[in-house]
Amino acid sequence: MHFKFKRWKVFVxxxxxxxxxxxxxxEVPYLNKLAxxxxxxxxxxxxxxxxxxxxxxxxxxxxxxxxxxxxxYAEAYGRWPWPRRAFKEITAFIGEGNPSMILYDVxxxxxxxxxxxxxxxxxxxxxxxxxxxxxxxxxHSEIEGIDFIPLPKDRMxxxxxxxxxxxxxxxxxxxxxxxxxLPNPQIWTQTPYVHSVNADPDSDGIxxxxxxxxxxxxxxxxxxxxxxxxxxxxxxxxKLLQKDGYLEVYESETELKHRIPMDENGNIFLHxxxxxxxxxxxxxxxILDSAKAKEAGDIDNIKIDPEIFKDxxxxxxxxxxxxxxxxxxxxxxxxxxxLLHATAISNVLNNDYLQVAPPNLALGMTLFLVFLxxxxxxxxxxxxxxxxxxxxxxFATTFLGLYLFRYHSIHLPIALPLLAGxxxxxxxxxxxxxxxxxxxxxxxGTLSKYLSPTVTKHLVESGxxxxxxxxxxxxxxxxxxxxxxxxxxxEGMSPDFLVRILNEYLGDMTDIIFDHEGTLDKFIGDAVMAxxxxxxxxxxxxxxxxxxxxHMIRALENFNTRNKQNTYPELKVGIGVHTGKAIVGxxxxxxxxxxxxxxxxxxxASRLEGLTKEYHVPLLISGSTYELVKDYFICRPLDVVVAxxxxxxxxxxxPMAERRPGPDASKYETLCFMFxxxxxxxxxxxxxxxxxSFKKIKDKFSDDGPTLVYIERCQALIQEPPIxxxxxxxxxTK
Numbered sequence: 001m002h003f004k005f006k007r008w009k010v011f012v013x014x015x016x017x018x019x020x021x022x023x024x025x026x027e028v029p030y031l032n033k034l035a036x037x038x039x040x041x042x043x044x045x046x047x048x049x050x051x052x053x054x055x056x057x058x059x060x061x062x063x064x065x066x067x068x069x070x071x072x073y074a075e076a077y078g079r080w081p082w083p084r085r086a087f088k089e090i091t092a093f094i095g096e097g098n099p100s101m102i103l104y105d106v107x108x109x110x111x112x113x114x115x116x117x118x119x120x121x122x123x124x125x126x127x128x129x130x131x132x133x134x135x136x137x138x139x140h141s142e143i144e145g146i147d148f149i150p151l152p153k154d155r156m157x158x159x160x161x162x163x164x165x166x167x168x169x170x171x172x173x174x175x176x177x178x179x180x181x182l183p184n185p186q187i188w189t190q191t192p193y194v195h196s197v198n199a200d201p202d203s204d205g206i207x208x209x210x211x212x213x214x215x216x217x218x219x220x221x222x223x224x225x226x227x228x229x230x231x232x233x234x235x236x237x238x239k240l241l242q243k244d245g246y247l248e249v250y251e252s253e254t255e256l257k258h259r260i261p262m263d264e265n266g267n268i269f270l271h272x273x274x275x276x277x278x279x280x281x282x283x284x285x286x287i288l289d290s291a292k293a294k295e296a297g298d299i300d301n302i303k304i305d306p307e308i309f310k311d312x313x314x315x316x317x318x319x320x321x322x323x324x325x326x327x328x329x330x331x332x333x334x335x336x337x338x339l340l341h342a343t344a345i346s347n348v349l350n351n352d353y354l355q356v357a358p359p360n361l362a363l364g365m366t367l368f369l370v371f372l373x374x375x376x377x378x379x380x381x382x383x384x385x386x387x388x389x390x391x392x393x394x395f396a397t398t399f400l401g402l403y404l405f406r407y408h409s410i411h412l413p414i415a416l417p418l419l420a421g422x423x424x425x426x427x428x429x430x431x432x433x434x435x436x437x438x439x440x441x442x443x444x445g446t447l448s449k450y451l452s453p454t455v456t457k458h459l460v461e462s463g464x465x466x467x468x469x470x471x472x473x474x475x476x477x478x479x480x481x482x483x484x485x486x487x488x489x490x491e492g493m494s495p496d497f498l499v500r501i502l503n504e505y506l507g508d509m510t511d512i513i514f515d516h517e518g519t520l521d522k523f524i525g526d527a528v529m530a531x532x533x534x535x536x537x538x539x540x541x542x543x544x545x546x547x548x549x550x551h552m553i554r555a556l557e558n559f560n561t562r563n564k565q566n567t568y569p570e571l572k573v574g575i576g577v578h579t580g581k582a583i584v585g586x587x588x589x590x591x592x593x594x595x596x597x598x599x600x601x602x603x604x605a606s607r608l609e610g611l612t613k614e615y616h617v618p619l620l621i622s623g624s625t626y627e628l629v630k631d632y633f634i635c636r637p638l639d640v641v642v643a644x645x646x647x648x649x650x651x652x653x654x655p656m657a658e659r660r661p662g663p664d665a666s667k668y669e670t671l672c673f674m675f676x677x678x679x680x681x682x683x684x685x686x687x688x689x690x691x692x693s694f695k696k697i698k699d700k701f702s703d704d705g706p707t708l709v710y711i712e713r714c715q716a717l718i719q720e721p722p723i724x725x726x727x728x729x730x731x732x733t734k
Contacts, residue, residue, distance in 0.1 A: 018370045018424050023363075037204065039362075039415035044206065044330035046405045051274040051331065054409070057346040060228070061099075061309065062281045062338060063090065065106070065318035069285030080323060084108065084117030088124050090284060090316065093291040095128035097309030101231030102131045103224050105197055105317030105325070105338040109136075111184040122190030130234065132193030132227050136181040137214050159193050161213060161220040164241040164250065171242065171266025177216050195227040199327065199340055207327045207335075209267035210344050212247060212260065213240070225268070225344035228313040229258065242266075261353050270340060271347045271354040271409065272331050279342040284316075313349075315342050355410045362413035369393055369421030377428035390425050394418060476533035476597065477545035477579045477625060478605035479518070481509065481552060483526040484572045484613065501568055502526060508555050516548040521596050527609075531597055534584040542579045542628035546621060546655050549575045550633075553618045573618055576608025579625040604650065607643035611652065615639070616705025623651030633658055634665060636672040637679050638706055641729045649728045654706070671701055678710065683727035687714045 070080060077086045087106070094102055112118050125131035182188055196214040201207045212226040220240075222230065230238055233251050241248040247266070249258040260268055273279075286303045293301035317338020318325050329335040347353055373390040380386045397417055404410035483489075483505070490498050506523060513520055513530045517538070521529040530548070532541035552575060560570045580601030587596050608620045615638050626635055633655040640649050656668040678693035691714040697707045 014424065014427060015371060015374050018420055018427075019367055021420070035416050038419065039413050040202070040204075040208070042401070042415045042418075043405075043411060046402060047272050047330040050402045050406050051272065052406050052409060054273065054350070054352055056273050056279045056343070057349040057352075058280065059100075059232075059311070059349055060279050060313050060315065060342050060346050062279050062336075062342050063094065063284055063287060063314060063316045064281050064336070064338075065284050065316070065320060065323070067320045067322075069283050069288070070320055070322075072285050073288060080320075083115065084112050084121040086288070087316075088117065088121045089291050090287055091121065091124045091128070091131060093287055093294075093304075093306060094309050094314050095124070095131070097306030097312075099309040099312045099314045100130065100234070101193075101228055102128065102314045102316065103195065103228055103231075103341070104132065104134050105224060105315060105341065107134050107136060107181060107197070108183045108187050109181045111186065118184055118186035119190075122187040125187065126190040126192060129192050130231070131191060132195050132224070133183040133187055133191045134197045134224065135183065135194050135221070137177045137196050137198055137216055137221075138179045138181065139176050157194050157219050157221055158191065161222055161226075162237075162239045163220065164239045164253075167213075167240070167242040167266070171213075171215075171262070177214065180216060193227060195222050195224045197224050197337075197341075199337060201328065205328055207270070207329050207340060209263060209269050210340055211265075211267050212262075212344070213266065223344075224315070224341040225348075228315065228341065228345040229348045231313050232311070233257065258348055258351075260348055261356075268344055268347070269354050269356075270329075270343050271352055272329065272343060273346070275331060279339060279346060313345055315345075317341075353409065355408075357410060357412050359413075362416050365397060365413070365417040366420045369397065369417050370424040373421055373424040374428050377425075390421075390428075394421055394425070397421070472583070472585060473581050474534050474537075474584045475541075475579070475581050476531045476584065477541045477577060477628075478582065478597065478602055479513075479528075479530045479532075479545050479549060479575060479577050480606045480609035481528040481530075481549075481573055481575045482609055484574055486526040486571070489569050489571075501563075504563075505556075505559060505571065508559055509552055512548055512551045512555055516544045516551070518544065518548055519595075522594070531582075534597070535595075542577075542625050543632050545577050545579075546625065546629050546633055547658070549577055549619050549621075550655060550658070574609050574612035575619045576605050576610070576612065576621070577619070577625050578605035578608055578622040579628060580604070580622075604643060604646070607646070608650075608652070611641065611643065615652075615654070615709055617654050619655055621653050621655055623653065626651065626653040629655065631659070634668045634672055636675045636706075639679075639729050640683070640727055671697070671704065674700070675704075675707070682710060682714065685722075685725045685727070687717045687721075690714050691718065 073082075073086070077083055087104075087108075091102060108118070108121070125133065183191060183194065188194070196211070198214060199207055199210055202209075210223065210225055212223050212229075214221040214223065229249070236251040238257075239250045239253075241250065242262075245262060247258075247260040247262050247268075248256055249260070251257045262268060282304060290302045290304040293299070293303075315338050317336060319336040319338075321334070325337040326334045327337050327340060329340070369390075372393050376385055376389045380389075397414055401412040401414040404412045493501070505526075506528065509528050510520055513528075516532075517536075518530045518532050519534060521531060523529075530545075532538055532545045532548075538544065553573065556571060556573050560568070578601055580599075582597040582599035582601050584597050585595070587594060587598060604622065608622060612618060612620050617638070620638065621629070621635070629635070634657050635653040635655045638652040638654050640651050642649050656672065657665055659665065674693070674697050678690050678697060681687075681690035681693055691711060694707050694711045694714060697704060698711065701707065
């Protein structure tokens with residue numbers, strides 16, 4: 001339903017308010033942070049439910065300290081932490097395969113007392129020259145539960161990173177790190193490389209990004225991820241350059257190896273892989289089993305061939321729940337920390353980054369959805385456009401965001417567009433709903449004064465307002481009803497008594513019209529005018545009009561019986577029903593319009609009501625109405641007349657009862673049959689025979705008004721035979 005109201009003013013005001021709110025959200029830091037968090041939630045949803053199908057880099061292998069391996073080797077190595085000799089075995093076996101780098105995501109900060117295992121692990125690390133051990137950089141000076149011995153500050157980190165130019169001070173948390181947990185001295189002094197294993201979650205506790213470089217004590221320390229990225233070019237001098245939000249990795253002064261997109265703090269966005277496309281993983285138990293089998297010469301039980309590690313980046317970490325290295329990520333709450341680094345390395349090696357759409361695009365999409373939502377709701381007359389286009393636009397935005405993410409690794413912002421667009425959509429529907437509800441109640445109140453509740457409800461629900469229609473031709477059935485002699489009856493009544501009688505009578509008649517789904521046109525004093533077939537098309541308009549007339553006659557009998565004790569005068573009514581085309585619509589002036597009907601057929605219905613007095617019957621219908629209702633009602637032909645002011649003759653019929661089994665119907669059918677035979681003789685000019693036939697009817701139905709009229713008319717025509725008789729009676733009444 002779409003009623004007119006001041007749409008343009010509301011549209012401009014609403015669009016401006018929402019648009020200003022959107023701009024404020026994008027410009028005010030605190031609000032912008034909220035918008036970013038909302039967008040991040042939608043991105044997390046995409047990672048969980050619509051993740052891409054890209055394969056991680058085959059150059060990365062994770063050696064997993066898993067639950068099963070820890071249990072299996074508990075007898076040999078005891079409970080965690082394992083002695084360092086276990087890691088010597090692991091390092092040596094992997095090193096034989098000549099990997100490009102072995103990277104530990106395990107901290108060896110505490111010395112292993114009364115043992116040479118630390119020294120042995122340090123020597124093995126130095127032997128293969130491509131082993132890097134973990135360090136954890138801290139914003140404070142201690143780690144709870146770990147008793148580590150910090151090395152002197154003047155000790156340089158092995159193989160720190162070099163820059164082609166000074167990086168921005170906003171990168172790498174430069175002023176937030178105050179201490180470091182290093183590998184214990186026996187490992188530190190032997191290891192060729194050290195990396196950080198820092199991984200800080202966002203404010204909501206979810207890990208979405210990783211630092212690639214740590215700045216500590218004037219030195220640039222690579223993360224585990226960065227050390228893995230650089231591992232394939234250890235023999236080349238590497239320098240870094242920050243440029244336009246990217247970290248550029250050069251293998252010479254001019255040879256650009258990697259161009260890595262970074263956030264404003266110098267972190268890489270992790271582009272997670274779907275769970276079924278994870279990094280290649282090998283259980284550490286399989287490596288230890290293979291190492292023992294190889295040492296024993298049991299070739300058949302060597303499960304892992306060291307050759308699979310050739311030129312690969314090997315990460316050694318844990319997925320065991322008891323080792324407290326499980327992180328919360330967008331794709332899961334039990335995500336091994338070492339897989340974060342594996343993901344970052346794979347992203348860079350495959351050049352597999354999440355491309356973030358420009359910020360202005362989100363603003364443009366948001367304003368477009370807001371505009372489209374308001375414009376469609378406020379200005380479109382089409383139900384489909386108003387109710388389907390805005391939701392479809394929101395759906396299309398969501399679909400586009402999911403599609404670009406899954407198949408093109410593009411992060412299209414959808415949170416702000418959907419939130420603002422949805423808010424405008426909700427506001428538009430609510431506003432229009434309130435306005436339409438008011439309009440609906442107003443129109444329903446207006447329609448209920450002249451339409452039945454059923455028709456009113458149908459019109460309101462379908463959005464049709466007949467009071468807004470211009471004139472048009474329609475075939476309808478028209479009913480005129482008038483109380484006979486009411487002017488004379490009312491002369492002796494007091495005004496309040498007269499009004500009480502009239503209101504009660506008109507109330508009963510109105511109820512009957514509405515019960516038959518008619519349209520009450522107007523009251524003309526004590527007269528009632530109604531019609532069927534408009535505003536709703538109705539194939540049974542004639543049948544309903546005649547049925548209404550018969551019910552009105554019976555209701556008047558009950559009215560008279562009911563009000564005898566109230567000293568009401570007995571009322572008699574005349575009703576005329578005619579079917580034909582009339583103009584239906586709003587008719588009047590610019591100050592007053594009525595939904596009504598006009599035309600020659602309307603006047604004819606009024607003439608039929610006047611002719612009821614001529615034949616002493618309460619109801620007359622025209623021939624056009626009779627043809628539509630003859631199968632439903634027992635009707636007798638009364639005459640063919642030329643009504644006053646007309647030139648064309650009109651057949652008259654009297655509906656007497658509905659066609660249904662019963663004694664009344666049988667009586668009326670007998671009367672109609674006898675009257676039709678007599679009336680045929682009358683029309684043929686055989687007035688003597690007709691008179692005898694009408695007298696027989698009188699003998700059987702002594703109080704039949706039309707029979708008495710025709711007896712008198714036949715007697716007059718016998719005494720003064722007409723010249724040029726055609727069976728047509730010229731009425732002289734109104």
